[in-house]
Amino acid sequence: MAKTQQRHASRLPARTGADVHLADAFDHPGCPLCRERARAESAFLEAILAESVNDVPFREALDAARGFCAAHSRAILDADRRRAGSLGAAILLRATLVARLRELEALHAAGGWARNRRAGEASRPPACPVCRRVADADETVVDGLVRLSEQPAWADAVAEAPFCLEHLVDLTDRRSPPAWWRPIEARQLARLRDLADRLDRFAHASAHDRRHLQTPDQVASVDEAADVLAGAAGGPREAVSPADARAVLVTGVYGAGKSTVTAELVDRLDAAGEPVAGIDLDWLGWYGAPVAWDEHDDPRLTLRNLSSLRDTYLAAGVRTFVLAGTVRSIAVVDRLRATLRMPLDVVRLDVDAEEVRRRLGGDALGSRAEDLEVALHDLSSSPPDLEAIGVDGMRPPGDVATAILDRLGWELAAAAGSDPG
């Protein structure tokens, strides 16, 4: 059910096709030059598979280069699987393998001092044609971007863009930059200094008793630093940016019906053609590891798991996240928001003690009895202020889901064949 996102027109002026692509890259999160590089890379892989598998000059060049590098050996197969199958990749990977095998055979046959030299030859990385082509394209884009920044709109976008370190160095690496470039460089350096400061404050506030002092900005700094230093791996084209995604947390006491209502919401959204994921937070923090913190007050493993799931689902094209979980403080909601990096609404299912007793009491299992005790305790104290939308949770799950979608203002496409009746 991969759906292509509706692309809004970029606010950056673009004259050529290359500029249009570049402007589009600036509308997405992450380093725009990494995104452009990933685009050039998949376009080149596509072109090789479509035109060059049996092209004599290309094949001779591939042999001379000793085949593809490790990353592009994998990428050529992935690209082929996405388009047709794996025949093209089989032919090209064989060419690479034969070139490398020849060297390994020579090493195998060699003795004495020659063995050392043969080993050196066999371990050299290939002069991968995809790497070379991508590097050339990268250089062209970097030069073009410096020129484009003569225009004020571009200058501003470039000064604010979250470039990775490698691309920032590429942009900065010119002997006599044009006059308009120096202020942009200064703003980029200020961004990295600010990031270093936020990391420092994050580290300082990481002691258990000071964690409430951490701001979402500081919490996000760790991921940002990894993005800056590692660059962005090119995800699939249909990947959704967090800015285009949305989330709702369905909360309430044990027995309020969070999981059931979440399942209902996911079904409704899915039936309406919305790429959606349902996540039970309680499961993300259910472990028996000997850790020194209480996951309820400080759900750090839950959040790390959630962060991985967020990336996986966004890369797969998921746009809507429905979370279920008991949350007892606004600080935890803030940290969920910082982890998701997308708008998050909180919905609280309101139920009374009678209903909870009916739902949880029938089960003789020890854990259920414990849940009931905790739920009754939670109900007897005033609910935590989570800035939540309260929804009557006493009704059937279908009605509760309808009420939630109404309150959130999430419109479902007309295709929805899910009239609750």
Ligand SMILES: [Zn+2]
């Ligand atoms: Zn980059």
Ligand SMILES: [Zn+2]
């Ligand atoms: Zn390569």
